[in-house]
Amino acid sequence: MELDEVMRTTFACREWTDEPVSDDLVFDILDVARFAPNGGNRQGWHVIVLRDRATREALVPLARPTTNQYAAQVAAGEAPWNTVVASELDLVAERDVDRPFPGLDAMVDAPVVLVITVDLAVVASFDSELARVGVISGASIYPFVWNILLAARARGLGGVLTTYLAGRESDVQDVLGIPRQHAVAALVPLGYPVRQLTRLRRREVHEFTTIDRFDGPVFESPTT
Numbered sequence: 650m651e652l653d654e655v656m657r658t659t660f661a662c663r664e665w666t667d668e669p670v671s672d673d674l675v676f677d678i679l680d681v682a683r684f685a686p687n688g689g690n691r692q693g694w695h696v697i698v699l700r701d702r703a704t705r706e707a708l709v710p711l712a713r714p715t716t717n718q719y720a721a722q723v724a725a726g727e728a729p730w731n732t733v734v735a736s737e738l739d740l741v742a743e744r745d746v747d748r749p750f751p752g753l754d755a756m757v758d759a760p761v762v763l764v765i766t767v768d769l770a771v772v773a774s775f776d777s778e779l780a781r782v783g784v785i786s787g788a789s790i791y792p793f794v795w796n797i798l799l800a801a802r803a804r805g806l807g808g809v810l811t812t813y814l815a816g817r818e819s820d821v822q823d824v825l826g827i828p829r830q831h832a833v834a835a836l837v838p839l840g841y842p843v844r845q846l847t848r849l850r851r852r853e854v855h856e857f858t859t860i861d862r863f864d865g866p867v868f869e870s871p872t873t
Contacts, residue, residue: 650802650803655799655802655803656799657849658802658845658846658847658849659798659799659802660807660846660849661809661810662807662808662809662840662842662846663751663752663755663809663838664752664755664842664843664844665755665758665759665760665807665838665839665840665841665842665843666840666841666842666843667760668760668840668841669760670760670761670806670839670840670841674804674806675698675761675839677800677804678797678800678801678804678806678839679696679797681796681800682793682796682797682799682800683793683796684796685792685793685795685796686792687788687789687790687792687793688771688772688773688788688789689771689773691768691771691772691789693767693768693769693770693771693772693789693790694765694766694767694768694790694793694834695765695766695767695768695831696763696764696765697763697764697765697766697825697827698761698762698763699762699763699764702757704824704825705756705757705762706757707824708756708814708821708824708836709753709754709756709757711814711816711817711820711821711824712753712813712814712816712817712836713747713750713753714744714745714816714817715730715744715813715814715815715816715817716748716750716753716813717743717744717745717746717747717748717750718730718740718743718744718816719750719813720748720749720750721738721740721743721746721748722736722738722740722743724748725737725738732781732782752809752811752838753813755838756811756836756838759838759839759840760839760840760841761808761838761839761840762836762837762838762839763797763835763836763837763838763839764814764821764825764833764835764836764837765790765793765794765797765834765835765836765837766827766831766832766833766834767786767789767790767831767832767834768828768830768831769786769830769831769832770830771789772786772789772790773785773786773789774786786832787834790832790834790835791810791834791835794810794834794835794837795810797837797839798810798837801839805841806839806840806841806842807839807840807841807842807845808837808838808839808840809837809838810835810837811835811836811837811838812834812835812836813836814833814836815832815833818832818833821833854868854870855867855868855869855870
């Protein structure tokens with residue numbers, strides 16, 4: 650599969666067939682993904698391959714409060730878990746109300762489940778002193794996670810980047826023996842998709858690109 654096609658068709662897959670995924674294939678995916686760019690080439694990532702079903706099941710209730718709030722805010726027409734617009738809901742109460750969430754229970758039976766962490770002792774958090782939620786540290790881990798998904802797609806697999814374990818990170822660290830200085834960056838289930846999506850909906854380039862300033866003129870295609 651050509652790179653352009655891989656990038657245009659890597660979708661969030663949450664349903665997989667029962668076809669097993671070999672360790673050789675998982676190793677091959679990680680062997681390609683490891684060339685992702687990262688700050689200072691310090692490569693602070695660590696990957697846990699979750700084989701044990703009981704361990705997978707133990708993570709579901711840890712993620713559920715986070716997904717419960719997410720689902721409740723979406724149902725209320727809010728942008729969930731954002732730090733800019735205050736919610737009108739009682740978020741603490743909503744976390745205890747179990748709501749269906751795509752893929753949460755399915756991860757228990759996914760052919761492959763990866764937990765990816767990043768060592769915060771080796772990332773440069775240039776925004777750590779700003780009065781907003783930090784995002785810069787992600788530059789040293791999410792290109793690697795995305796490389797995993799691209800490599801999986803190129804080999805006929807599908808997966809999804811999930812971050813809902815972060816809501817109970819310390820408990821997840823205890824369950825998986827993760828050092829406290831490692832942030833739980835993602836949980837990625839992988840497998841052969843029940844169905845393949847090849848047409849993804851995204852905004853056009855001119856809808857999110859401007860020249861010189863945020864409020865500058867729209868960057869248009871030279872051919873239009």
